[in-house]
Amino acid sequence: MTIKGIGINAHSSRIDGDLKILERDLAHFEELGFDYVEIPVDGVDGVIGGRLNVKNIKKVQGALRKFHLKATIHAPGPLCLREGDFDLYGKVFKSSINFTWHLGAEILVYHGGSFGTFKRAKSMIKSQQALHERKEAEALKSLSDFAAERGVRICIENGAYPIEDLVRLVRTVDRKNVGITYDFGHGFLFYRCYGTEEDFLESIKKASPYLEHVHIHDNFGRLTPEFVNDPLHDPYLCRLAFGEGDLHLPPGMGRIPYGKIIPLLSDYEGVALMEIDPRHRDRYPQARVMVERLFGYSRDSIQVREGGNLGEQQTQPLAQDVPGARATPILTEAQSAVPLHTETQGEPTDSSMSTHKLTRGRDDLQ
Numbered sequence: 001m002t003i004k005g006i007g008i009n010a011h012s013s014r015i016d017g018d019l020k021i022l023e024r025d026l027a028h029f030e031e032l033g034f035d036y037v038e039i040p041v042d043g044v045d046g047v048i049g050g051r052l053n054v055k056n057i058k059k060v061q062g063a064l065r066k067f068h069l070k071a072t073i074h075a076p077g078p079l080c081l082r083e084g085d086f087d088l089y090g091k092v093f094k095s096s097i098n099f100t101w102h103l104g105a106e107i108l109v110y111h112g113g114s115f116g117t118f119k120r121a122k123s124m125i126k127s128q129q130a131l132h133e134r135k136e137a138e139a140l141k142s143l144s145d146f147a148a149e150r151g152v153r154i155c156i157e158n159g160a161y162p163i164e165d166l167v168r169l170v171r172t173v174d175r176k177n178v179g180i181t182y183d184f185g186h187g188f189l190f191y192r193c194y195g196t197e198e199d200f201l202e203s204i205k206k207a208s209p210y211l212e213h214v215h216i217h218d219n220f221g222r223l224t225p226e227f228v229n230d231p232l233h234d235p236y237l238c239r240l241a242f243g244e245g246d247l248h249l250p251p252g253m254g255r256i257p258y259g260k261i262i263p264l265l266s267d268y269e270g271v272a273l274m275e276i277d278p279r280h281r282d283r284y285p286q287a288r289v290m291v292e293r294l295f296g297y298s299r300d301s302i303q304v305r306e307g308g309n310l311g312e313q314q315t316q317p318l319a320q321d322v323p324g325a326r327a328t329p330i331l332t333e334a335q336s337a338v339p340l341h342t343e344t345q346g347e348p349t350d351s352s353m354s355t356h357k358l359t360r361g362r363d364d365l366q
């Protein structure tokens with residue numbers, strides 16, 4: 001197994017549309033030695049009303065150019081191709097693909113299937129479920145072609161449902177640029193509640209031929225009644241005390257058997273992406289070291305000391321000699337101070353962007 005690097009999520013609620021927070025977090029992630037950051041489309045207001053937010057894309061580009069971090073992208077959480085307003089969801093999806101393309105990223109994570117609640121999906125009659133599956137597969141076929149033209153890979157993330165459902169969806173879509181993001185936290189929760197640890201490990205084996213991306217975090221394998229990730233109805237603080245739900249803890253803090261998972265990933269060549277709630281950000285350094293060891297990954301230019309607290313880590317020098325690091329031009333004030341302009345699909349029409357050829361890669365965008 002040769003992974004591309006170790007990544008961390010930029011948390012949607014933490015950023016909450018404030019790109020200065022994003023930039024501060026990027027600086028911190030780089031300081032801690034991460035190689036990748038997963039940018040949430042919704043956290044940076046990358047899409048508004050189904051249309052690409054060019055102004056914010058340029059700001060995110062500018063922020064990324066200051067660091068050596070490479071990006072993967074997470075589509076808005078509620079995006080669903082199974083039911084609801086398909087026209088609007090299609091637009092949001094296409095704009096998310098364009099967002100990924102404009103940031104020079106390849107991976108776009110999408111919460112596929114009946115992501116929200118397993119109970120709700122179970123309550124549907126089979127014909128209803130089959131219809132939803134067909135609609136999602138058809139939509140993904142067309143969207144994956146749109147993504148392929150932009151060099152974007154759609155990586156569908158598992159939720160609280162059997163992995164066979166997701167494998168079936170990926171096989172039905174049958175496109176080279178559509179694969180699986182296996183979220184170990186979600187898989188562990190589901191199989192601890194509706195199966196066994198063996199079923200969980202088996203599910204990873206079943207997903208592995210289609211595995212393009214992983215989400216690493218931890219929990220105690222105890223589901224809240226509905227497995228709803230809704231802070232209004234299910235506040236994180238309430239669940240943390242009881243060790244219930246999709247807690248997104250640093251690996252090692254819960255009960256997910258990563259020692260048994262890693263040997264199943266021998267063919268994996270993607271990013272080891274940690275998806276941790278920023279409440280636990282003081283544990284990022286130790287979590288990164290743990291993932292580094294689990295995956296047998298080493299990055300010569302960065303020395304992270306195990307067990308160091310955040311204060312110690314913050315005093316480390318920035319990485320200046322990352323192999324293959326690109327130049328980091330920064331958007332000028334004039335370039336970034338453009339009025340909010342949105343687009344529907346395809347090329348942005350904002351005048352300051354359209355003067356530049358929009359080819360693949362972040363460095364091509366000015």
Ligand SMILES: [Zn+2]
Pocket residue numbers: 157183215275
């Ligand atoms: Zn995830």
